[in-house]
Amino acid sequence: MRKILAAGLVTLSLTALATAEPVKVGLITTLSGGGAGLGVDVRDGFMLALKLNPDGAKDITVVAEDDAMKPELAVQIADKMIQSEQVDVLTGIIWSNLAMAVVPNAVAQDKFYLSPNAGPSPLAGDKCNANYFNVAYQNDNFHEAAGQYAQQSGLKKVFIMAPNYPAGTDSLNGFKRYYKGELAGEVYTKLGQTDYAAEIAQIRASGADSVFFFLPGGMGIAFVKQYAQSGVGTPLIGPGFSFDQDVLAAIGDPALGAKNTASWSPDLDNPANKAFVDEFKKAYNRLPSVYAAQAYDTANLLISASTKASVKDAEAFRAALKAAEFNSVRGKFKFNTNNHPIQDLYVREVVKDGDTLTNKIIATAFTDHGDAYAEKCAMK
Amino acid sequence: MSTSLVLEQLLNGVQFGVMLFLMAAGLTLIFGVMGLINLAHGSLYMIGALVCATVAAWTGSFWLGLAASLVGTAAAGALIEVAVIRRLYGRDHLDQVLATFALILILSEGARWLFGSFALYLDIPPVLSGSVELPGGVHYPLYRLAIIAAGLLVAVGLYLLISRTRLGMRIRAGESDREMIGALGVDIQMLYTIVFALGAALAGMAGAMVGALQSVQVGMGEPVLILAFVVIVIGGIGSVRGALVGALLVGIIDTMGRILLPQMLAAVIGPAKAAGIGAAIASMSIYVVMALVLALKPKGLFPAGT
Numbered sequence: 001m002r003k004i005l006a007a008g009l010v011t012l013s014l015t016a017l018a019t020a021e022p023v024k025v026g027l028i029t030t031l032s033g034g035g036a037g038l039g040v041d042v043r044d045g046f047m048l049a050l051k052l053n054p055d056g057a058k059d060i061t062v063v064a065e066d067d068a069m070k071p072e073l074a075v076q077i078a079d080k081m082i083q084s085e086q087v088d089v090l091t092g093i094i095w096s097n098l099a100m101a102v103v104p105n106a107v108a109q110d111k112f113y114l115s116p117n118a119g120p121s122p123l124a125g126d127k128c129n130a131n132y133f134n135v136a137y138q139n140d141n142f143h144e145a146a147g148q149y150a151q152q153s154g155l156k157k158v159f160i161m162a163p164n165y166p167a168g169t170d171s172l173n174g175f176k177r178y179y180k181g182e183l184a185g186e187v188y189t190k191l192g193q194t195d196y197a198a199e200i201a202q203i204r205a206s207g208a209d210s211v212f213f214f215l216p217g218g219m220g221i222a223f224v225k226q227y228a229q230s231g232v233g234t235p236l237i238g239p240g241f242s243f244d245q246d247v248l249a250a251i252g253d254p255a256l257g258a259k260n261t262a263s264w265s266p267d268l269d270n271p272a273n274k275a276f277v278d279e280f281k282k283a284y285n286r287l288p289s290v291y292a293a294q295a296y297d298t299a300n301l302l303i304s305a306s307t308k309a310s311v312k313d314a315e316a317f318r319a320a321l322k323a324a325e326f327n328s329v330r331g332k333f334k335f336n337t338n339n340h341p342i343q344d345l346y347v348r349e350v351v352k353d354g355d356t357l358t359n360k361i362i363a364t365a366f367t368d369h370g371d372a373y374a375e376k377c378a379m380k
Numbered sequence: 381m382s383t384s385l386v387l388e389q390l391l392n393g394v395q396f397g398v399m400l401f402l403m404a405a406g407l408t409l410i411f412g413v414m415g416l417i418n419l420a421h422g423s424l425y426m427i428g429a430l431v432c433a434t435v436a437a438w439t440g441s442f443w444l445g446l447a448a449s450l451v452g453t454a455a456a457g458a459l460i461e462v463a464v465i466r467r468l469y470g471r472d473h474l475d476q477v478l479a480t481f482a483l484i485l486i487l488s489e490g491a492r493w494l495f496g497s498f499a500l501y502l503d504i505p506p507v508l509s510g511s512v513e514l515p516g517g518v519h520y521p522l523y524r525l526a527i528i529a530a531g532l533l534v535a536v537g538l539y540l541l542i543s544r545t546r547l548g549m550r551i552r553a554g555e556s557d558r559e560m561i562g563a564l565g566v567d568i569q570m571l572y573t574i575v576f577a578l579g580a581a582l583a584g585m586a587g588a589m590v591g592a593l594q595s596v597q598v599g600m601g602e603p604v605l606i607l608a609f610v611v612i613v614i615g616g617i618g619s620v621r622g623a624l625v626g627a628l629l630v631g632i633i634d635t636m637g638r639i640l641l642p643q644m645l646a647a648v649i650g651p652a653k654a655a656g657i658g659a660a661i662a663s664m665s666i667y668v669v670m671a672l673v674l675a676l677k678p679k680g681l682f683p684a685g686t
Contacts, residue, residue, distance in 0.1 A: 032489065033599050036497035164659045187642070188659040192603050194594040197392035197524065198635050204519075205385050221499050221595030229504065229521045229593070231511050250499035250595055 021310035022059045025302065026081035028074055028102065029092035031066035035217060037246040038094045038291050039066070042116050044284055045292030046091070049299030052279055056303040063087065069094075071101040078102045082109055088311040089114060091298055094291070096120040096139060096167050107131040110314065112321070114302060116295040119340065121170060125373035128338045131314075133321050135301055136294040137263055138340050138371035139167060142239035143174030145261035145345035145365035146212055150179045150237060152365070157184040159208035159234070161199060163215060164188035171214035171239065177372065184208035189215070194222045200230045210235045215242060221250045228254030235259070240359075243350050245289035248357040255350045255357060263341070264293045264330050265348050265361045272327040287358055293329050300326040336370045338377035345369050384517045389639050390632065391514075395524045397631025398531030402586035403608040404615070404623040405538060406579025412618025413554045413575050414469055417476050420460070420483035421583055421608065422601025427487070428453045428584025429591030429600060430495050433502035442505035442592065449588040450581050457580025461573045469572075484602070492598045499597040527589050534582065535624050542620065551575060555618065610666055614673045616680025625681055630666050637665040 027046060030039035043064055050057035063085055067074040074093065081087045089112040093099045099118035106113050107129040115134040123129070124138045150158055160175060160183060162168035168188060176183075184206040187199055203211055211234050215223050220242045227236070240262025248255055266277050266287055276296055280288040288296075304326035309316035324334050336342050345366040348359040407421050431452040436445030464483060468476045508523040542548035550571050553561040562568045587601070594600070611630050615622025642658025649657070673681060 031497075032492065036492065036598070037499070040497050164656060164663075169656065186655045188655050190638075190659065190663045194590075194600070194603070195392075195396055197395070198389055198638050201385055201388045201392065202639065205382065218499060218595035218597055218600065222593065225503075225595075226521075226593055229509065229511075229523060231519065231521075246498055247595075250501050250597075252501050252503055 021306070021312055022061065023089060023302070023306045023311045024085065024087045025060060025062045026078070026085065026087035026090045027062055027064040027092040028067050028077050028081070028090065028098075029064070030069045030094050031064075033069050035069045035094060038117070038217070038289075039092070041246060041289045041292040042092055042094060042295040045280070045288060045295035046116065046299045048276075048280055048283055048292075049296045049303070051283075052275075053300070053303055056307055057299075060302065060306060064092070067093070067098060069098070071098050074098040075101050075105070078106055082106065082111055088112065089302065091116055091302075092295075093118050099123070103132055104129070112311070112317070114298050114321075116298040117291055120166075121373050124338050124340050124371050125376035126378075128377035128379055130318055130339070130379060132339060133301070133335065134340045135298040136341070137343075138373060139170050140174030140177070141263070141345060141369065141371060142241065142261050143171045143214060144178050144372075145347070145369070146237050146239055146259075147175040147178035148345075148365045149259065149261060149347045149363065150175075150210065150212065151181070155179075155210050156181045157207065157209045158182075158237075159184040159187075159203050159206050159211045161185075161187045161189060161211070161213040161215070163191040163193070163219065165191045167216075168214060175212055179212075189219075193219060196223045196226050197230075199223075200227055200232060203227075203234060204230070204232045208234055210237055212237045213242065214239050217247070221247050224251045224254050224258070237261075240264075240290050240348065243348075243359065244291070245287045245358065246291070248350065252357070253352075256352065258350045259362070260348050260350070260359070261345055261365055262290050262348060262359075263343050263345050264290050265346055265359050267358075267360050268329065268331065268346075270329070270331045273329040273331070276329045287356065297326070297328050297330065297333070300328070336374050337379055338371075338374040339379070340371055340374065342368050342370045387514075387516050388518045388520060389635055391518070391520055391524070391528070393632035393635035394628060395528050395631070396635055397628035398528050399586055399590055400604070400607055400611050400631055401531055401624050401627035402534060402582050402589075403604055404611040404627050405534070405620055406582040407608050408612045408615070408618055408620060408623045409551070409575055410579045411612070413551055414465075414572055416465060416468060417473050417480065418465070418579075419477060419480040419605065420487060421579070422603075422605030423484050423487035423491075424453050424457060424580045424583040424601070425587035425604055426491060426598065426601035427456055428587030429502070429596045430491055430500065430587075430598075431584070432588035432591055433500040433596045434495065436502055437500070442503070445502070446585070446588050449584045453584025453587075454577040454581040456584075457577040458573050460580075461576040465576060466569070466572070488598050495598070497598065499595040502591045502596050504592040523592070530585075530589065534585070538620055547571075547574070607666070610670050612680075614670055614680060616682040619680070619682040622680055622682035629669070633669055634662075634666050637662040641665070
């Protein structure tokens with residue numbers, strides 16, 4: 001009996017050895033400039049997953065570089081990583097315009113790209129690729145969930161606002177895809193605008209019953225603070241980006257009670273997420289954001305695939321990625337035909353936990369939600 | 381569109397303009413007196429906001445934060461002048477642009493190292509929270525009114541300083557003939573340091589006051605810097621009066637353009653398209669004005685020395 005067991009163990013470890021091919025990962029993300037908060041969270045979330053699973057990650061090496069939020073720099077770094085560092089997998093990009101500059105080129109050179117955040121619509125639709133896996137979302141998803149929530153909760157007159165750039169127009173289109181009521185106003189602001197007095201005056205005059213806005217980073221902080229000071233008081237709805245952990249501390253109490261939509265929340269009740277939130281707090285002394293959660297999932301997906309197949313065997317590695325057999329902090333997770341997630345999307349509310357502002361799930365907007373572009377993708 | 385909305389937007393434009401004036405005044409003084417193009421002026425604005433937010437978080441008082449940011453940015457300005465800027469006066473503008481651009485990078489990454497990558501929290505002082513009702517039925521935030529008042533006070537103060545005091549006399553003399561006032565025994569190096577520190581403190585004050593309205597983070601200075609340059613080009617480089625008029629012009633045109641253009645276009649091409657196109661045209665409006673001013677008055681509205 002003991003012999004058989006021992007023999008079994010030997011074969012097991014042999015198979016493990018056979019597939020433990022080293023994997024080199026190039027992490028390109030934003031570590032300087034105005035958007036650095038998001039990139040730091042992606043890097044920290046990714047590295048945390050590797051640290052917590054030393055066995056699974058022992059053959060994974062990571063080179064990280066700062067793209068400074070500049071597409072041309074991201075392209076240079078990607079070229080360097082592919083040609084001189086010979087990475088197998090690229091990941092890390094936050095912004096859609098950078099992803100569009102890097103991803104099509106990288107997958108054309110037979111590298112894998114795992115997206116921890118950006119999900120521009122072309123890459124989900126007609127430009128989808130078998131080597132491109134989006135572990136986060138398709139860009140429209142959070143906004144669609146907000147539209148669905150507005151529709152479900154019987155709102156009749158919503159004022160919608162986003163910056164005038166591709167992700168901004170996608171945002172409002174995503175919202176309108178599910179919200180069928182009247183619009184009290186539709187405003188595009190300048191990208192990088194920091195004073196919203198003029199828009200707030202329009203909101204006050206419009207008689208809206210709520211305001212949906214997508215203003216990432218510092219723009220959202222500025223808007224919410226000024227909105228609170230103006231005393232308009234119409235309830236705010238936003239995608240998770242507008243009220244996530246990276247901005248809540250800077251907004252302060254004016255954010256309390258705001259509704260926002262995301263695929264993840266720190267209070268999401270599953271063992272993987274509990275462990276993630278605890279360990280992240282322990283390691284970095286702050287609460288994780290949705291970006292950190294997505295990067296953590298990205299790293300765990302990579303670990304799951306690299307323990308099952310060699311990265312040199314593209315066919316098998318692709319299948320192992322597609323199977324998505326890892327414990328997602330989002331509970332359940334699977335890939336659609338276009339390698340984008342099918343996942344639940346939640347409505348969260350900003351609450352105070354002790355002295356810290358954070359999010360709590362109050363409803364589910366969508367169950368097993370894919371995206372609107374999968375049909376245009378040739379992969380089946 | 382109701383008159384109260386127009387009035388409110390006009391106030392918003394003035395408030396934005398006054399804030400730009402604080403930035404542009406320092407920039408134009410430094411250029412006028414020392415002939416120096418200082419790209420790092422936006423970094424001083426950022427430093428003002430970061431210092432104010434940090435001190436306000438430590439002490440719980442916005443006012444202490446504001447005082448600390450004035451002192452801090454003036455000190456930072458003096459330090460930068462002595463360490464770097466002083467070596468640039470004799471050089472041509474390209475060297476100045478290169479060196480002060482390097483300063484932006486150094487100060488930004490230094491600030492990230494000290495204050496972190498995430499935005500800091502800074503709220504308006506409780507005394508100035510809430511809004512007041514103005515004649516005409518406009519509810520306007522008290523804090524924004526306070527910014528307008530503070531900016532106008534600074535404008536008056538600067539006018540008095542430059543036209544009525546000995547320091548102001550030297551500044552004006554430095555603008556018109558720097559060799560001569562050096563020959564007359566004025567400590568020109570000291571004068572330059574003082575002017576640079578004064579400009580820095582004005583930028584820091586703008587950063588601290590606006591920081592309470594917006595997000596306080598690394599990199600917040602550069603977008604404002606571009607607008608401040610537009611202001612001094614419109615107003616006339618070197619002229620504080622020009623900076624005030626230019627700043628109010630830019631503030632009001634930008635704000636009203638953002639509101640009126642999409643609405644006017646909506647009547648012609650429908651609201652859905654107008655929102656995007658109107659916003660795009662509105663964001664160009666101040667540059668169009670700048671081009672017009674340059675075409676008609678190449679030296680700006682109030683050329684220095686008139």
